Amino acid sequence: MVTKTVPKKIKTETSESLSTLTATSASKGSRVASGSSNQMDTVSVQARFNSADLPSGLHKDQKWRREVVPTLILWAGNQDDAFNITKQDVCHALREIISVVYPTLKNVSSTILPNSPMVAASQRLCDWRHGFASTAVAQLGAFFLNPHDPSPKATAQVLLNHFTFLYEDLDATLPEKAFHSVFMQQLLLGSHLSATKGFVQVSALDTSSLAKHGVVGALGLCGAALMRGLNLIKSGDIELKAPANAKDGIPKLAMRDVRTPVKFNMASGKDSKTACAFSDQNWGTPTRKFTSAAQRRSITQLQDIVELALISLMIGQEPDPNALSNAGSDDEFALICMLVFFY
Template identity: 40%
Template sequence: KSRSTYRNIDLPPHCQDQRWPKHFLPTLYLWAGSQDDLWQISDVSLIKALQCIMDELYDTDLQYNVTSQGSVFGIATQRLAEWRSNFGSTGLAIMIDFFARNKDTEPKVLGTALISDFAFIFEDMDNIDPMQAYCSPFMLQLFATAHLHSIVGHVEVSALKTGVLAAIGMAGVLGICAASVSTVDIQEP
C-alpha cells in the first residue's frame, strides 16, 4: 500500500485503542515541533522517533518494527501533514479576526506595518527588542492554538528527551508560526 492510502483501521490491533490519538500523536507532534525544519524530516529520523514512541507506549503489548512502508509510518506522515497544515489555517483565522477588529486602519496599511521589520513577531511592535521575539499576541495565540493544544497528552519518551522538548524544544514550531502569520496576503477590499 502507498503511504497515503493507510487508514487508522490499518494500524496494528494494539494501536486501535485510545493510546494512539491521545498519547502517540501528541508525542509525535512534540518531537516534530522540535525539529529545525518541520517540512524536511527525513524518513530515517521519523522512523527512529516513531519506533521510540511505539516502544514506550506499547512496550510489552506489541512487538512492532516501524518501516517506511508500514501503516504506522503512513498514518503518522498523514497526521503530520494535517498538523502542519493547521498552522496556516489557524494563522489566517487569527489575522482575519485581527483585521476585522481594527476597522480604524485599512488592512493593507496595517498589514504593511506588521510585516515591516517583522514587527508582528515582537511583543511591542513599536519597540522591536530581540528579547521579546515570538511574544506578540499573534504568535502566542497561534502557538497555543495550533501546537500546545495538539501536544496535550504526550508521554515521556526518554530516548527522545520529550521532557526537555516540552520545556524548550520549540524552534521548528516557532518558525512555522512566524511563517504562517507572515504569509497572510492582504488584498484591497
C-alpha cells in the same frame, strides 16, 4: 493604522485532513528489509493509510490518537526543518514512542518502516503544518475585524515591516523580545501546544525538555504562517468578511471560513491553489530562516516564550500601536534575536 485590540482567543474547529501521502513505486503491501539503509532511503508510500490500517493492538484505549500522535508532534515541533522531516526520522521517533506507550507489544517496533501503516503519522504531521496557516489567517482575520480596521492592507504592511508582528508591544528595536508578540503566543498555543496535550514521557526523545522549550521548529512555522497571512491580506487575496457571531454579535473569522486563495497558474493554464499554499516550495525558506532565528534564543528564553503562550489566554495583552521600528537591514531575518548572545 494598527488596531488596538488583539483577540484573546481564536476559535478553531477540527478540519479534514489537508494532505495525502503519495509515491512512485511502493505499494501498500510492500515490505523492506530492516537492515537495508538504501531501501529505507528510497522507499515511499503509494497508498494513504488511516487508523483502520494500524495493527489491532494499537487501537487499545485510543492511545494512538491520544498519546502517540501528540508525542510525535511534540518531537516534530523542535526539528530544524519542519517541512522536511524524513520518514526515517519519523520511524525512529515512533519506535521510541510506541515502546513506551505499548510496552507489551514487543514486535511492533520492528515493523515500523517508511512503507508501513504506522507512517500514517507523517500525514498527521502534514496536517499539523497546514494547521499553522489556517489558524494564522483566522487569527489575523479576527484581529482586523474586531474592531474593524478601515485600512487592513496598510496595517498589514506596517506589521510586516522589520517583522514587527514578531515582537512584544510591536517594538522591533528590542531583539530580546522577538517571538513574544500576542500573535505568536496565540498561534503557538492554538496550533502546537494544544496539539501536544496528552504526550507521554519518552526519555530517549527527552520529551520532558521538549515540553518546556523544544519549540524552535514550531516557532519557525508560526513566523512563516503569520507572514503568509499578512501578505495575503496586504495583497487582497484574503477577503476580510465573516458573518457575525450569533452569541455576541462580534464578527469573527473561524477556521471553517479560511480558504486557500485560487490564482491563475501560468504554467498549467488553470486556476490553482498552489501559488498561495503553505508549502515547502512557497514558504520553506522563510520557515527555515525563522527557525534559525529561534535557535539563537537561549533555553531560558525559549522556555519564557512557551510560558507566555500558555498564559496568553488568561492575561489580556495589547500591543502598543505607536511602538514601531524604523530600522532597516539587507537581510532582516538576520536581525531577529541578533543581540541574544549579550543577554
